[in-house]
Amino acid sequence: MGIEFTKYHGLGNDFILIDNRTSTEPCLTPEQAVKWCDRHFGIGADGVIFALPDQDGHDYTMRIFNSDGSEPEMCGNGIRCLAKFLVDLEAADANVSSESLLPRSYKIHTLAGVMVPKIEASGQVTVDMGQPHLLAAEIPTTLAVADQKVIAQPLEVAGQTWDVTCVSMGNPHCITFVEDVAAIALETIGPKFEHHAVFPQRTNTEFIEVVRRDYLKMRVWERGAGITLACGTGACAVLVAGVLNDICDRRATIELPGGPLEIEWSELDQRVYMTGPAEMVFAGQSSI
Numbered sequence: 001m002g003i004e005f006t007k008y009h010g011l012g013n014d015f016i017l018i019d020n021r022t023s024t025e026p027c028l029t030p031e032q033a034v035k036w037c038d039r040h041f042g043i044g045a046d047g048v049i050f051a052l053p054d055q056d057g058h059d060y061t062m063r064i065f066n067s068d069g070s071e072p073e074m075c076g077n078g079i080r081c082l083a084k085f086l087v088d089l090e091a092a093d094a095n096v097s098s099e100s101l102l103p104r105s106y107k108i109h110t111l112a113g114v115m116v117p118k119i120e121a122s123g124q125v126t127v128d129m130g131q132p133h134l135l136a137a138e139i140p141t142t143l144a145v146a147d148q149k150v151i152a153q154p155l156e157v158a159g160q161t162w163d164v165t166c167v168s169m170g171n172p173h174c175i176t177f178v179e180d181v182a183a184i185a186l187e188t189i190g191p192k193f194e195h196h197a198v199f200p201q202r203t204n205t206e207f208i209e210v211v212r213r214d215y216l217k218m219r220v221w222e223r224g225a226g227i228t229l230a231c232g233t234g235a236c237a238v239l240v241a242g243v244l245n246d247i248c249d250r251r252a253t254i255e256l257p258g259g260p261l262e263i264e265w266s267e268l269d270q271r272v273y274m275t276g277p278a279e280m281v282f283a284g285q286s287s288i
């Protein structure tokens with residue numbers, strides 16, 4: 001007998017979900033999470049997500065380990081998967097179908113604050129991702145002085161100068177707009193951004209081609225996970241960066257290798273809203 005898990009994905013950004021509701025500490029160590037995420041010797045995933053009990057009056061707490069064992073503050077695709085996982089767990093507990101509980105929303109405590117995913121009857125999940133953080137100290141980055149924003153700032157990486165905009169959605173993102181996103185050598189350039197000295201907590205990096213003001217193509221190198229098929233916090237950060245650079249609307253489709261996400265940066269409350277799918281793949285037990 002091992003630990004029970006369920007695998008979900010959001011646009012191919014895949015996670016191992018664990019029902020950790022009876023303990024406030026994750027039941028795996030970061031080292032175990034690395035083994036579980038291994039695509040050859042383990043289950044295979046971009047990260048492991050733990051559904052922990054309520055803290056401070058919210059419904060549940062989310063913790064996540066990246067596939068390298070590091071712990072990010074937030075995960076956009078992951079929180080949509082977690083919402084689906086929670087409704088599936090609650091449906092199983094009540095011996096009813098998950099669909100009968102929809103629409104359902106949760107207040108989830110994360111290391112980046114409280115996030116509110118809502119699963120619609122259609123199965124799509126919209127998440128209130130909160131307000132973006134834009135000051136250099138909040139990213140964090142040393143590319144500007146602490147109380148300044150980093151918008152279209154030149155950065156030398158791999159012998160090239162890139163204009164970068166930095167946005168935190170609770171986790172750090174460095175966004176650069178390019179002519180042709182398919183031409184980017186992500187595998188070699190991505191790690192150089194991630195470990196650049198100007199990002200003391202490393203960074204996620206998004207390469208963006210603006211097709212229209214409401215349609216952007218994105219490829220991502222994730223901190224702690226490398227190339228992934230989608231990144232929810234990344235797509236939110238990209239829309240914010242596009243608005244700050246006046247090259248996209250406040251509502252746009254971000255097309256990722258795994259599919260599209262709809263993102264809106266509301267003028268009313270300055271919060272970012274992300275809508276996309278989350279799918280269950282399989283369940284099992286593991287003792288690795």
Ligand SMILES: N[C@@H](CCC[C@H](N)C(=O)O)C(=O)O
Nearest residue numbers: 072075076077171231232233
């Ligand atoms: N894939 C995620 C982001 C996961 C965390 C990221 N790798 C980090 O270290 O910040 C998403 O969908 O947001």
